[in-house]
Amino acid sequence: MEPGNHSTVTEFTLAGVTEQPELQLPLFFLFLGIYVVTMVGNLGMITLIGLSSHLHTLMYYFLSSLSFIDLCHSTVITPKMMANFVVEKNTTISYPECMTQLYFFLLFAISECYMLAAMAYDRYVATCSPLLYNVIMSHWAWFSLVWGVYMIGLVCAFAHTGCLFRIHFCKFDVINYDFCDFLSLLKLSCSSIYVNELLILIFSAINILAPTLIILSSYIFIIARILHIRSTEGKSKAFSTRSSHILAVAVFFGSAAFTYLQPSSVSSMGQWKVSSVFYTIVMPMLNPLIYS
Known part of the structure; x- marks a missing residue:
């Protein structure tokens, strides 16, 4: 660009979910209800696991970690979103605050992808190799998986945010x-955004497809194991539990893939808004209910 064709932006204006005034208040109460349920569900899960000694197992440690990610993920986005429903003018966000929000949004969104994959692997080991579970999934293995989840989130968030500068x-x-x-x-x-779009496509493909393959592979082996259960009641209970997990994963990764695995030039903003609501706001509310 020629010098002078762009200006230094110090703040951004958030347009909001809808421009229809009659929908502002209903949407505020809707998202407020979702946020309250999200906070109560995830904080309750973390507190319950922390206070109950019989829940101090790796499976519940993973669940507690997922609740922490969902808690932070929702808090990064929802309060600012609700504020836009109750003010007369659209809210503004400073450039540094915007970059900070983007960084933490990416950190927790990407971390959730791999945390779900780690949880699926944990259930695969527990179901298919129960006698070796304590050997394979030691506390050191759990710590390494959780540490790896957050490191991937940190690195990817830093790469995306740094590239925006x-x-x-x-x-x-x-x-x-x-x-x-x-x-x-x-x-x-x-200015040119070719590098940014390329980075989005590559990282989105890796961060969505890799955890999805891990989760699908784990559940295929788990389902194969369930089919060997002789008890019809036990088989039905196992299938109902796993099917809810698979449904939650499908909604989360499906909406994320729809949003990011296509060039921005062909994506519809209206469709993007709808799909992004699922993995940013709805799933953090549903995960404690589904996985508990």
Whole structure:
């Protein structure tokens, strides 16, 4: 770009989920209810596991870690989103605050992908190799998996956020949503975003497809093991539990894949808003109910 064709952006305006005034208040109470349920469910799960000594097992440690991620994931986005429903003018967010929100959003979203994969692997070992479970899934193995989950999230979030600092934003500073996501930020760029889009496609493919393959492989072996159960009641109970897990994973990864595994030029903002609600707001609320 020629010098002077872009200006230094110090803050962004969040356009919100909808521009229809009659929907603002109902949506506020809807998201408030979802956020309260999310907080109560995840905080309750962490507290219960921490206080109950008989729940101090690796399976519940994984569940507690997932609840912590969901708690943080929802808190990064939902409060700012709700504020936009009750103010007369669209809320603004400073450039540093926007980059910070984006970083932590990516950190917890990517960490959740791999935490779900680690939990699926844990259930695979417990179901298919119960006699070797304590050997394979030691406390050191659990610590290594959880540490690896957060390290992947940290590195990927840093790469995406750092890459955004290289682009210039035009004078149009309205983000067509309620939080800072790199897809909405890229639409405001007045410089080349080829590197950013390439990075999104590569990282999204890895961070969505790799955990999905791990989860699918684990559950295929688990289902094969369940089919050998002679008791019809035991088989039915096992299938009902696993099917709810698979459904939750399908919604989370499906909505994320729909959002990020396509070029921004062909993605619809309306469809992106709807799909992003599932993995950013709805799933953190449902996970404690499903996995507990």
